[in-house]
Amino acid sequence: MRNICAFIGGDAGTWTVTSQRALCGEPLAEARAVERVDSHAASPGRHDPAWLLRGQPSNIRYATRAEVTTLGARQEPLGRPEARRAALIPIAKSAAWWSLAQDERRAIFEETSHHTAIGLDYLPAVARQLFHSRDLGEPFDFLTWFEFAPEHEAAFDALLRRLRASTEWTYVEREVEIRLRRS
């Protein structure tokens, strides 16, 4: 996956919005459904979207080879037939976060906040794909897309609670949570 993806919030789409809320910062306009498309194929005019958010899968920014190998052995791809629930969580971090050096951000991300370790506890149930948006001049820094079966929604709630309680999250200044079910 090397193309810029676009998430389009509008009236109709593959994923129906079941809830949408801003946890901090400015909310997004309300959408009834979300579609994920290749950015080149995005024709906003045709969909009359509430919003259009773009992101790039990009390369790994913090994980070590040992972590990548552990994740790879346990994670499953997007698009599993049983994964009829999804969530799109756009996040922006503060200027203070982005002015940190690489070792400082890594230490907060993993040694202090255990971001990867927490995610591992919910594999393979919760599949996940991160899209980087900051360098594209987008309003959010990242878009994370999650997919899981309906019976794993409580586990997903627990995952979010643990991440949001971390030191890393004190640098989050805008976060919107959009829950979805396959239309």
Next chain:
Amino acid sequence: MRNICAFIGGDAGTWTVTSQRALCGEPLAEARAVERVDSHAASPGRHDPAWLLRGQPSNIRYATRAEVTTLGARQEPLGRPEARRAALIPIAKSAAWWSLAQDERRAIFEETSHHTAIGLDYLPAVARQLFHSRDLGEPFDFLTWFEFAPEHEAAFDALLRRLRASTEWTYVEREVEIRLRRS
């Protein structure tokens, strides 16, 4: 600096091309001059450019706090009146590089190849700004812009020789070097 910048190679501009060559991979079309503008202000049609390359200053990817502090104490900004020579070096690295984990890329970048340490040897003479292009879907992964006084051109040559002899450079699969003088 948080806006996407565009480097426009064309017939006229603030910087006159004194030489242009591909060190590896496909060359760029020949340009007589280069202009650096905010990406939003780039109107390629007006300039009839040979090429237009975009990049984002972005956040630090490898340097530690100690390295950032050392660099900050010695580096000088772009735009010094005496810095009448410049170079634009667009680079693309291989898929093998981008599939490495963060710790593997960091180890090659600094512990093995001493990228930051080599750059430090040429401060404050050679001012430098890195622009990230890969996530923008550009043909190059980075654009590096250097500025220096004419009497430091030999030092700049030495800097390039040392970096190109490093293990990191075995991952470079396209590199173009454009030398410039202030018009």
